[in-house]
Amino acid sequence: MDRKKQNSEHESLNQSKIIQTAIDLINKDGLKKLSMRNVANALNTSAASLYWHLENKYELLQLLSEQICKTISFPDSSKDWYEQLIELGHEYRQALLSIRDSFEIMTETVPMTPDRLQLIENIYRILMNAGFGSEDVPATASLFNxxxxxxxxxxxxxxYIANIQGLEVNVAFEQARKMFKSLSVNKYPSLVELADYSVSVNSDKQFEFGLHVLLDGLNKRLKQ
Structure with missing residues (x-):
C-alpha cells in the first residue's frame, strides 16, 4: 500500500468508529470471537490500520469498558445515600446490558480510564458521605459492583442459553417452570411448590429485590 493511501486510511478511522464496530461484532457473535482482524474486516481496512489507533486488543477492551461507564448517569448527591445507590445500580445495570459479554469486558480489564474511575469515585463518595469507615468503603463498593x-x-x-435452543427467553423459562412442576412431589416438594417463583422472566423485579437486600444489610451495619 502506498504511503498516501495508507495515511488516508488512517485518517478515515478513529477510535469511536473502531469501538462502535467492536460493539456491533460483540453483540452479534460474542466477545470470544472478537479479534483485531475481525474488527478490521468489518471496517474494510487492515489490522495494521487499527494498530495505528490502538496498541493491542487489551487496549480495545479497556476502551469498551470505558464506553460502558460513559453512558452511566450519576444520581443527585443531595439524595439519601441509599436512594443514590439504588438509582446508580439501575443505571449501571442498563449500561452493562447494552453490550453483550459486558461482565467479561469489565472483569478482564483494570479500571484505568477516566469514566470508569469516575464511577468508582462516585460510589466511594456516596459511601463516605453516608458514614462508612475508610476501611469499609472499598470492600463495600466492591460488593455493590x-x-x-x-x-x-x-x-x-x-x-444465550435460550438462543442456543432457538427459543425466546420467556418460552425457555416457561419450559423450565413446567419441568419443575413435573418433578416428583415426594422427592422435591419445595421445588414443585415454588416452581412458579423459581423461574421468573421479571429480571427487573429480581434485580431490585437483590439490590434492596444488599443495601438493607449495609444500612444495618452502618447503624451498629
Missing part, C-alpha cells in the same frame, strides 16, 4: 456485574452476567447467560 460485584452484585450488579454477576446479576447481569446471569441475565445474559439465560438469553
Amino acid at each position: 460485584n452484585y450488579i456485574l454477576s446479576f447481569v452476567r446471569d441475565e445474559m447467560k439465560q438469553v
